[in-house]
Amino acid sequence: MKHLFALAAPATALAAALLFAPALPAHAAPGPGVSWQAAAADADIDRAFARAAAEKKPVLLYWGAKWCPPCNQLKATLFNRADFIDQSKAFVAVSIDGDAPGAQKLGTRFKVRGYPTLILFNPTGSEITRLPGEADAAQVMKVLQLGLSSGRPVKAVLADARAGKKLNANEWRLLGFYGWETDEQQLLPVAERPATLAQLARASEGADAETATRLWLKSVGTLAEGKAADAAQLPRLRALLADAAQSRAQMDVLTNEARDLVRAFTPTAGDARTQLSADFDATLKRLNADTSLSRADRLSALQGRIELARLDTARDEPHPKALPAALLAEAREQTARANREITDGYERQAVITQAAHLLGRAGLWKDSDDLLKSALARSHSPYYLMSQLGGNAKKQGQKAEALRWYEEAFNKSEGPATRLQWGANYLGALVELAPEDTARIEKAAALLFAEAAKDPGAFYERSERSLKKVASLLADWNKSPAQAAAVGRLKSQLDGVCGQLDGSDAKARAACQGLLTRKG
Structure with a gap:
């Protein structure tokens, strides 16, 4: 990394x-x-x-x-x-x-x-x-303790593993429980990840069974970027699902990647997919009932079941075909219970937003909206929930309602990076849902450039990506004379922002000036 x-x-x-x-x-x-x-x-x-x-x-x-x-x-x-x-x-x-x-x-x-x-x-x-x-949390603690006791950079450990050198069990665990999702290509280019994880899984066999299984699952799940799995390994997956202790150890991979794993092993509908989905559902149901897991992890298992139930529905389809009535009842009951019982503000922000997403994936849009609205007053970051309400409305074709929530979320957002991110999302919704509203789009973009002028970090990392999104949106939207005139005024405003940047900050100046030259 x-x-x-x-x-x-x-x-x-x-x-x-x-x-x-x-x-x-x-x-x-x-x-x-x-x-x-x-x-x-x-x-x-x-x-x-x-x-x-x-x-x-x-x-x-x-x-x-x-x-x-x-x-x-x-x-x-x-x-x-x-x-x-x-x-x-x-x-x-x-x-x-x-x-x-x-x-x-x-x-x-x-x-x-x-x-x-x-x-x-x-x-x-x-x-x-x-x-x-x-x-x-318990697994993260183990990895933290391994890292503290080892002190050896995982980059060096990976190099030795790829070179065929012998690693001890703790070094294999550092690789297996590495934060691959936040690697940002520090260890591996994305394109090399599936093959490398598969290589590591094979090499770790006999050294640490849990690690080998984890590396193998990740090599054929989400991190494999949709590649098909080796069908000869299907019995291994089914045995894992049937083993309560092993599936508990791989809980996060199985709950988060259920859909991808089933699709990887059974690319087409049929008896094999039906059987594997049933095996997976039984495992996820067991994890959903496991009180040793956090409430968020248990809800992740429930969402995994929902994703399996809508396996043959397009991933972004807002209205899946009818899901089992018992599963919908569980979704309603468990999310309502979470809303009643959670008192910790941190847990509420994590779980209620997750629960609302889960309800939406089940097609229970009214339940999702009601949950989010009931939680607004108790959230320390209500603008996040408002954005979810905007997304819910957009998926249901309620354009005016979606824009109202996106605008309110932007208005209520706090912090320079957050305001740029929320503002870019609002602008994206405007361009998609109301491209004819030139005045509103220009006003939103002008507000964002004014925000950038006040923030010395506006042209770095997440904030820079928000502004690049704004520039791309405007370039794609710029099709009529009125739109071209608005974009011209916005470019003049941004030119002023670039001119006021610290002359010694070449990175920020280059990033700002690059926005002006983006092509549609």
């Missing part, structure tokens, strides 16, 4: 100054009990690594956002665990809130894009591993 930078040993006056400088007030601490050091600029990171080198401690970096459901799931299930809090004494904990000043610049430095990303570094600044945020 990525190797971000190497920090020199802190035997200098500068390092000492960084080490003993007062800590920044937390911008949005991920949770109590851990001495998180908030970072919003390079100096904050340098201070953290200087402290790590002086104390000979690793660094755990958390990159997330207030509104992000998986981030809130980590706060509700991992960061508040007694063993995590105790383990945190062995490392320097650094949190980067994506809306903090300079956070998106730090995203470029660390090659992080997706929220959440968890990276473990050794005391000299070399990256050890990226933790699998999608795994359950």
Whole structure:
């Protein structure tokens, strides 16, 4: 995975100054009990690594956002665990809130894009591993402890594995439980991932059965980019599904990739697909009832069952053919219970948004809307729920209602990176649903460029991608004289934004000026 930078040993006056400088007030601490050091600029990171080198401690970096459901799931299930809090004494904990000043610049430095990303570094600044945020908290803790005890960069471990060198069981587990979804091509180009994971799965056989199974599943699931699986391995999958202990150990892969795994092993409808779907459904039903799992993980198992039930329906079809009545009843009952019982704000943000999505996938749009509306007042980031309401309305063909929710979500959004992202989504909805409303589209884009002018990190990472989306939308929309005139005014505004950027920030200036020349 990525190797971000190497920090020199802190035997200098500068390092000492960084080490003993007062800590920044937390911008949005991920949770109590851990001495998180908030970072919003390079100096904050340098201070953290200087402290790590002086104390000979690793660094755990958390990159997330207030509104992000998986981030809130980590706060509700991992960061508040007694063993995590105790383990945190062995490392320097650094949190980067994506809306903090300079956070998106730090995203470029660390090659992080997706929220959440968890990276473990050794005391000299070399990256050890990226933790699998999608795994359950107990598994993440095991990987964290492996990384802390090993201290060996996973990049070196992977190189040895690919070269055929012998690895111990713990090194195989670092590869198996690596955060492949947040790799950002630091270890492997995306195109090489399925074949490499399959190679690793074969090589790990006999060293660690759980790891070999995990690597194999990932090599034929979502990360395989839709490639067909080896049909001769189907009995292996069916045996895994039938084994309660093994399927529990691979819970996150099986729940998140049920649809992809069934399609990979049985590409066409027929008896084989029907039987495999039934095997999968029984496993997911068992996981859904497993109270040792978090509520979010149990709902993921329920959603996996829904995805299987709509397997022969197009993935983006908003109105699937009738699903089993008992499954719909379970979806309604479990989501309603979650809404009644959850009191923790972090868990609510993670679970209620997930539950509303699940209901939509089941075609229960009214239930989804009602759940989101009932949760607005209790959400610390209601604009996320408003965006979901906009998406629900759009999928049901309710254009005016969709635009109303997208606009309100943008208006209520908070934080520079979040406002650019939500604004770009609102603009996208306008261009798609009301392309004739030139005045409204120009006003929305002008607001976004005004937001960018106030944010020094607007031309980095997620914020830059939001602005690139805006530029592409405008280029594609620019078809009539009135639209061309609006785009011309917006380009003049953006030209002014580019001209006001710090002259020493060549990266931001180039990114800003590049938006002006994007072609439709």
